[in-house]
Amino acid sequence: MGQDVRSPRGPRCIALVGPFQSGKTTLLEAILARTGAIRNAGSVDAGTSVGDASPEARQHKMGVGLTAATTSFMGDSYTFIDCPGSVEFAHDMRAAIPAVDAAVVVCEADERKLPQLQIILRELEDLGIPRFLFLNKIDRANKRIRETLSTLQPASRVPLVLRQIPIWNGDLIEGFVDLALERAFVYREHKASEVVALEGGDLDREKEARFSMLEKLADHDDALMEQLLEDIPPPRDAVFDDLARELREGLICPVLLGSATRENGVLRLMKALRHEAPGVSETAKRLGASSSKDALAYVFKTVHLQHGGKLSLTRVLAGHLDDGATLQSSSGEAGRVSGISAVSCAHDTKRASAEAGDTIALGKLDTVKTGDTLSAGKTAPAALVKVEPAPPVLAMAIAATDRKDDVKLGQALLRLNEEDPSLTMIQNQRTHDIVLWGQGEMHLRVALERLRDRFGVNVKSHPPAIGYQETIRKTITQRGRHKKQSGGHGQFGDVVLEIKPLPRGSGFEFSERVVGGAVPRNYIGAVEEGVVDGLLRGPLGFPVIDVQVTLTDGSYHSVDSSDLAFRTAARIGVSEGLPQCQPVLLEPIHIVEIVCPTDATAKINAILSGRRGQILGFDTREGWPGWDRVRAMMPEAEIGELIVELRSATAGAGSFTRQFDRMAEVTGRAADQIIAAHRVAA
Incomplete structure (x- = not known):
């Protein structure tokens, strides 16, 4: 495999993922600072970071949505997508990662976060996404690296291959040895690491660790295995080729070391991404995109700006895309692009066009939603990705504080759901509450904050009503009579009802066995409606189920009887009869x-x-x-x-x-x- 294959051309897109509070946003800041996209790295705690820039993220000091930022390194363009670490906001990650070229999994030597790490690695493994592990906060490490690796290995289904080992100075780590390059580096805070001589105990450790790395690579390379058995040093280029190939084929997960807060290990990470991460053509192939000259793209996030309308964050997978182009969507809708923007830290981000590999924001595609595949061709493309939200686990009932905002609330909830499909809204038909379902306590809290701050709707909330019902244990017969005389035609309805319990799960049954026309046939439908009215709220205060009501007798008046009178009489009969039926909750x-x-x-x-x-x-x-x-x-x-x-x-x-x-x-x-x-x- 040659150098040109190891270093794909064209813009690349890399996801930063990892457990909650592992340092992903801090790593993004370090990357942007070291590559010159920003002057100095910002701070999550100080609220000055490029990532986690929303008011809700600033307030809670945590990622509550993804951030995309573009920079350049050694002449290549890279867009990094910083994904939230909390499981409550994981849908953003799930929607974005299918279209990235590779992922950097940011983690630390914390056994408590191992299950979260396993969940994230499983997502990447199942999608076949090449991934690096960036072992962050290495400056705080208190374990030997092999011990840390054996702790983390159960989270990965493929071998974690150590690319670097730390250089210790007493109990502190002051640098690292690159096992592929066979060079030693000493960290310099907020500066490039300095190359130092590899000697003494560090040289012995390097030889042992490098051999271990080569052994794992040789499991998938017979020529390398033969060289190791014969003690022939493999060519350095061949080692890099193996690292790139086995990463892309999902056979290994390389492990790099660093400290995002000190910007240590960032340039080595960037060089690994440059030489080993695949390009967009391989990503399109992984997604099953058919070869075509037409532009093909995938929408991984929808954003509604307070004053700028709707933006669709999109990865161009193939072809050339012009502003103003009409795009067909896999959901069957078509839309015309109104504005292309780069997702970068620069102020002037408007673009006239985009190429394969670019990660961009498309304006005013009102009918397009997250997860859609877009094509500049004349027919709707097949969907390349299907992302289903995780089942919701927590609910709250909400209502606008001011009733005048009811319509505004409905529109805001639709927009929120467009941005975050893992939020769902259900109208409770019995209580008329809007029930908002989400992925957890913080997820719902952030949703309410967005309603207030971004959409200008204040809401009140309370726990949703539980679906209590009631039934009966005893059969009775009850008369219901409605008689009203107030000048002119009066109202008269008279029914005799048998109310009887049914087996659990039977629901409601209505029948009649009236003889001799005691209740005319044209009023029987009204009687059934009245019975249903009476069952809506039983004596305990809840809907009544598993009941059979039979109309057995009654009487009518040729002038004063009506549908309304018989409906009212039936409701009275049910309401007066149910308390005698031994109701049960x-x-x-x-x-x-x-x-x-x-x-x-x-x-x-x-x-x-x-x-x-x-x-x-x-x-x-x-x-x-x-x-x-x-x-x-x-x-x-x-x-x-x-x-x-x-x-x-x-x-x-x-x-x-x-x-x-x-x-x-x-x-x-x-x-x-x-x-x-x-x-x-x-």
Whole structure:
């Protein structure tokens, strides 16, 4: 493999991913500063960073959305996409990474973050994305590098191959040895590292570590294996070729060292990306893009600017794209580009066109959404990527503080959902609440802040209503009579109803066995409507289910009877009869499936038991070493903030899905408390 293959031409796009607070945004600052895109690296804590620049990110000092920034290095253009580390904002990462050329996984030697690291590496592995591991905060390391590597290895399905080893000065790391280059470097804070002589104990360690690296490369290169067996030093170019090939084929994950806050290790990382990361043509091939002269692009993020309209952050995968071009979308919509901008730190970012490899923002594509594939051809392209949001795990009911803002709130929620499809909105038909579902407590909090700050809508929130219902245990017969006389035609309706319980899950049934025309046929539909009205709110305050109501008798007046009168009579009959039917409260029960690291399973079981959960069993999570899957039955009322406890017990890595199973009776004190609370709220 030659040098031209190892250094692809054209702009490249690199994702910065990693566990929460591993230093991704700080690394982006260091890269931009070392490559001259900005004068000095900003600080997340001081609120001066290019990444995490939104008001919400500044306020919470954490990534709550991705940031894209472009710089150049040794004549090549690189766009870095800084992805949030919190699992609550992971959808941004999932939508962006399919179209990047490679990923830099930023992590540290912290065993507690291993499950988060495993989740991220699994995403990259499943998509076949080449990845480097950047072991950050190396200046704070208190373990030997081999010990750290053996701690991190279980998170990766492919070998973690050490590219560098640290140079120790007592208990401090002062530099590193590049095992591929066979050179030693001493760190200089905020400056390029200085080459030093490789000698003494460092030379012995380098030979041993380099041989270990070559052994792992030789697992996929017979010629290299033969050279090692015969003690023939392999040519340096051949070693670099192997590193590049095995990275791109997903056979290894190279590990580089550094400290983002001190800008150490940044230039070596950039050189590794330059020589070893694939280019856009290989990325398009990985995505299954068909060869065509037409421009082909992928939208990985939608942004609604407060005053600048809609922007679609896009990676051009092939061809040439002009401003003003009409693009066909994989979702079947077409749109005309109104403005192309580079995603860079410069002020003047407008462009007339874009080429394959460029990462750009396209203006005013109102019908295009995140995840769409775009083509400048005449037909809609096939979708190259399908990104499904993770199932939501936490909900809150919201309403505009000022009723005049109801329409504005609806429009703002649609825009929020366009920006972040992992937020979902459901209208509760019974309570008329808007229920906002998200990925966790912070996710929902940030959504409310965006509604207020960006869209100018203040909202109030409260826990969503639980889907309590009620049923009956006893059969009765009840007359319902409605008679009203007020001059002219009056109102008269008279019905006799049999109200009877049905087996659980049967729903509602209505029938009639009227004889002799006691209730004329044309009023029977109105009687059924009145019965339904009466079941909407039972004696305990909740909708009534699993009931059969039969119209058995009644009477009418030739002048005063009407549909409205019989509907009212039926509602009265049901409302007066239900309290005599031994009403009982029902609560929804869900099957909950939790995935968690094995060392947290005992805590999870305790959490479930404390929330009235009935554990159905647990086993290992298939294909995930060190993880378990726990199944339980849980009342819906207990699931509300389950995710908060779950994340706390699993260092942010655990999650769950749920599915409605059945309605179950609630009796005694628990039922009394629920009914009393409902009456107070009503």
